[in-house]
Amino acid sequence: xxxSQPTGVPRxxxxxxxxxxxxxxxxxxxxxxxxxxxxxxxxxxATRALxxxxxxxxxxxxxxxxxxxxxxxxxxxAAHVLLVLSGRRTDQVLLPTVGMLGGISLLxxxxxxQSLAGGLGLGRTQLVWLLASVALVGVIGAVVRSDAWLxxxxxxxxxxxxxxxxxxxxxxxxxxxxxLTLSVGPVSGQPSELIKILLVVFLAGYLSENRPLLIExxxxxGPLRLPPIPYLAPMIAMWAIALSIVVVQKDLGAALLFFAVxxxxxYIATARVSFVVIGIMALLLGGAFLYQLLPHVRVxxxxxxxxxxxxxxxxxxxxxxxxxxxxxxxxxxGLGGGLPTIGGVLPIPALHTDFPFxxxxxxxxxxxxxxxxxxxxxxxxxxxxIAASAADDFRAILAAGLSLVIGVQAxxxxxxxxKLIPLTGITLPFISYGGSSLLASGVIVGLLIxxxxxxRDLPAVAESGPGxxxxxxxxxxx
Amino acid sequence: xxxxxxxxxxxxxxxxxxxxxxxxxxxxxxxxxxxxxxLEPGAELGRLLVLESPGGEPEVGAGFSLDAVxxxxxxxxxxxxxxxxxxxxxxxxxxxxxxxxxxEDLGSTNGSFVNGSPVEGTAPLAFxxxxxxxxxxxxxxxxxx
Numbered sequence: 001x002x003x004s005q006p007t008g009v010p011r012x013x014x015x016x017x018x019x020x021x022x023x024x025x026x027x028x029x030x031x032x033x034x035x036x037x038x039x040x041x042x043x044x045x046a047t048r049a050l051x052x053x054x055x056x057x058x059x060x061x062x063x064x065x066x067x068x069x070x071x072x073x074x075x076x077x078a079a080h081v082l083l084v085l086s087g088r089r090t091d092q093v094l095l096p097t098v099g100m101l102g103g104i105s106l107l108x109x110x111x112x113x114q115s116l117a118g119g120l121g122l123g124r125t126q127l128v129w130l131l132a133s134v135a136l137v138g139v140i141g142a143v144v145r146s147d148a149w150l151x152x153x154x155x156x157x158x159x160x161x162x163x164x165x166x167x168x169x170x171x172x173x174x175x176x177x178x179x180l181t182l183s184v185g186p187v188s189g190q191p192s193e194l195i196k197i198l199l200v201v202f203l204a205g206y207l208s209e210n211r212p213l214l215i216e217x218x219x220x221x222g223p224l225r226l227p228p229i230p231y232l233a234p235m236i237a238m239w240a241i242a243l244s245i246v247v248v249q250k251d252l253g254a255a256l257l258f259f260a261v262x263x264x265x266x267y268i269a270t271a272r273v274s275f276v277v278i279g280i281m282a283l284l285l286g287g288a289f290l291y292q293l294l295p296h297v298r299v300x301x302x303x304x305x306x307x308x309x310x311x312x313x314x315x316x317x318x319x320x321x322x323x324x325x326x327x328x329x330x331x332x333x334g335l336g337g338g339l340p341t342i343g344g345v346l347p348i349p350a351l352h353t354d355f356p357f358x359x360x361x362x363x364x365x366x367x368x369x370x371x372x373x374x375x376x377x378x379x380x381x382x383x384x385x386i387a388a389s390a391a392d393d394f395r396a397i398l399a400a401g402l403s404l405v406i407g408v409q410a411x412x413x414x415x416x417x418x419k420l421i422p423l424t425g426i427t428l429p430f431i432s433y434g435g436s437s438l439l440a441s442g443v444i445v446g447l448l449i450x451x452x453x454x455x456r457d458l459p460a461v462a463e464s465g466p467g468x469x470x471x472x473x474x475x476x477x478x
Numbered sequence: 479x480x481x482x483x484x485x486x487x488x489x490x491x492x493x494x495x496x497x498x499x500x501x502x503x504x505x506x507x508x509x510x511x512x513x514x515x516x517l518e519p520g521a522e523l524g525r526l527l528v529l530e531s532p533g534g535e536p537e538v539g540a541g542f543s544l545d546a547v548x549x550x551x552x553x554x555x556x557x558x559x560x561x562x563x564x565x566x567x568x569x570x571x572x573x574x575x576x577x578x579x580x581x582e583d584l585g586s587t588n589g590s591f592v593n594g595s596p597v598e599g600t601a602p603l604a605f606x607x608x609x610x611x612x613x614x615x616x617x618x619x620x621x622x623x
Contacts, residue, residue: 025507032503036496043489050482093504100500212578212602271577334490364494371497378504385511391619392606 018087026080029096034073037103040335041069044107047336068127072106073099075131079138083449086142091386091452095137097378098445101430102130104372108359109433111336112352122352122433129435133442140446147451151394154205161198164191165241169248192245192254193427193440196409197447199258200265200401206234207269208393214270238262239279243286250296253412253426259283260408265401269393304422320348321358321417332365352433354425357417373414376429379445380407386452399451402444522621523574524605526558530615535561541619544579548572550611551584564588564612572603572618579603579618588612 076099083090106127114121120128150157164182168191172182182191207214214231242259245251263279266272290297299314307315307322324347327333338359339347348355361369383403390396406429413432416423427437522543528536536542536558548557551569560569566586573580582600583590590597591610603609605620 029500029503029507032496032500036493036500039489039496040493043486043493046482046486046489050486093507096500097504100497208604208606211604215576215578215602331490331494334486335493367494368497371494371501374501378501378508381508385508389515389622393604393620394606396605396620 018085020084021087021089023080023084023092026083026092026095029093030073030076030080030099033076033096033099033103036100037069037073037107038066040103040107041066044111044335047334048111051336068106068110068123069103072103072127072130072134075134079134079141082138082142088142088453090141090449090454091382093378094382094445094449094452095134095141097375097382098137098430098441099134101372101375102134104360105356105431105433106130107335108356108363108431109352111338112359113346126433126438129438130430132435133430133438136439136442137446137449140443141449144447144450145453147395147398150201150398151205154202157198157205158202161195161202162241164195164198165245167191172249190434190436192249192251193436196254196257196261196405197402197440197443200261200398200405203262203265204394204398204401207265207397211269211393215272239282239286242283243290246290246297247294251425252297252300252422253416253424256412256424257405257409257426260412261401261404264404264408265397268387268400269397300422300424304419307419317349317355318419318423321355322419324348324355324358324362325418328362328365328368330365330367332361332363332368335363338362350425353427354413354423354432355417356428356431356433357414360431361417369414372431373410376407376410379403382452383407383448386448389454390451395451399448402448402451406441406444524572524579524621525619526572526609527617527619528614529608529617530613531560531562532613533561533563535559536614543621544572544574546574549584551586560611560614562612562614565614569611570597570609579605581609586611 076095079095083095106123109126110123112122114123168182172191182189210231239259242255242262245255245258259279263276266279267276287297291301292298303310303315303318307318309315311319324338327339339362346352348358351359357369357372360372364372380403383399383406386403387396387398387400390399409426409429412421412424413426413428415421427434429437429441523546524544526542526544526548528538528540528542531538542548542558545557549568549571550556550558550560550565551567552560552562552565553567556568564587566584566588568584569586570584570590571582573582579602580600581590581592581597581603583597588611592601592603593608594610603618605618607618609616609618
């Protein structure tokens with residue numbers, strides 16, 4: 001009939017430019033973001049002028065003309081225009097929310113000692129990565145239409161992830177006792193940032209394919225309902241991978257993040273609380289075992305239990321962070337009003353990567369960091385909402401997983417800074433300094449925007465392909 | 479000097495207020511979106527989208543909202559009528575139990591297929607699965623919310 005398409009030819013394969021679709025809500029929210037960031041920038045400049053900071057040389061001029069902020073807002077607008085031109089009915093809240101987080105990051109990085117990053121200086125390097133990240137959000141959100149390339153090759157993606165992990169185990173070099181960084185020529189990065197995306201893609205593929213079986217069948221052990229035995233293997237593998245990351249890479253944060261996202265997705269796919277309970281028990285058991293076995297785990301937990309016992313040694317970072325929160329109080333000391341440096345070094349070691357939340361707590365106070373946590377909640381809400389309106393299980397679990405990666409990661413590091421849980425060195429998405437983290441977060445939000453498309457013909461499931469082959473059934477004799 | 483300090487205080491409070499103004503604006507958008515979703519008839523448990531139908535009934539691209547028990551076949555009493563010579567009068571039934579869709583073949587002549595594999599008796603389905611009865615291909619989709 002008229003509507004039938006030749007199979008194998010993707011729809012819209014011709015170079016037809018879509019009709020632009022205006023996004024008034026996104027533009028309005030971006031206007032608020034720009035205003036707020038301008039106020040923040042003025043506040044920062046005024047505070048510094050008052051304090052008469054002769055100033056980390058490079059940043060003075062950079063700040064005074066506000067060029068950094070302007071180019072960031074320009075980047076956000078460019079991404080907005082790209083999304084308008086794509087003509088899709090996609091989410092309009094994520095880009096401004098991410099813009100607000102990135103802008104706050106920029107304001108924070110501009111006031112820290114610029115020498116923390118070589119070359120361009122901290123603020124400008126962060127600006128470059130932020131622009132790249134926003135570009136990824138815009139391009140992926142505008143261009144990615146089919147999810148078949150993710151869905152069909154889930155095991156390949158998982159293999160790539162494990163491969164990257166192994167390469168990092170072997171060739172990575174240690175920074176601060178953690179083997180996280182991988183260098184290829186002049187480029188170095190943290191592969192675990194990429195792996196978390198691959199993990200979500202794999203889990204979405206695996207869980208959506210096996211969801212009916214996971215729900216329907218279960219084997220009983222005492223009062224607990226376990227998943228059917230054959231389906232347990234990947235889950236045990238997941239648990240083992242998480243623990244091996246702790247042992248080999250000494251990266252508690254990534255292990256916790258991977259395992260938490262895995263359990264959340266398992267719950268989302270099956271709605272079985274018992275799976276989550278078992279998972280948490282397995283994690284605690286493994287954790288207790290590793291605590292006995294590995295000194296670096298023991299150090300982290302001991303600091304968490306009583307940082308003041310070693311306030312000038314191992315516990316220094318955490319104690320300084322608690323002091324920073326205390327100095328901030330309810331309304332904070334104002335942007336730029338935080339303790340700049342003690343004797344030329346940061347008040348909190350690794351503040352720009354691991355403790356931006358403490359720095360923001362000092363400068364913006366309880367009110368400010370609650371607002372920032374609110375921004376992360378918005379990302380999670382959007383992700384779950386996109387998941388709820390997705391057309392099939394794969395897209396639903398993928399959207400939920402992607403947003404939960406951002407949310408859980410923010411929670412783990414924020415709670416670590418606040419001494420709610422043992423501190424683990426992962427980044428605060430869109431705020432921490434660091435290229436790998438910003439790019440990965442950009443990819444995640446870009447995919448979320450692409451997945452939120454509610455156009456009629458767009459959620460095209462692979463109509464033919466190796467993963468979901470459909471053959472013409474052999475008809476009976478007549 | 480006092481003027482500067484007051485100005486700085488104003489700027490600081492203004493920044494925090496702006497942060498919350500943004501959150502407020504976002505929450506309003508989110509609430510509007512949720513209300514709109516709540517107003518839509520949300521009772522459906524799943525949807526069937528027609529991918530291929532040489533007979534023209536149902537039409538390609540049509541979507542069916544599913545009840546907890548849906549029968550498919552050439553019979554006029556079937557919930558969804560499939561006009562195809564390779565489809566039996568009462569070909570198959572879709573049932574929704576315990577948050578899972580099941581496909582039951584009702585002893586059809588040419589069988590029912592899920593993602594290309596034949597179904598014997600009853601099979602659980604996932605959203606996104608492709609079903610084939612005779613020459614008619616359908617896809618089970620999540621309910622629209």
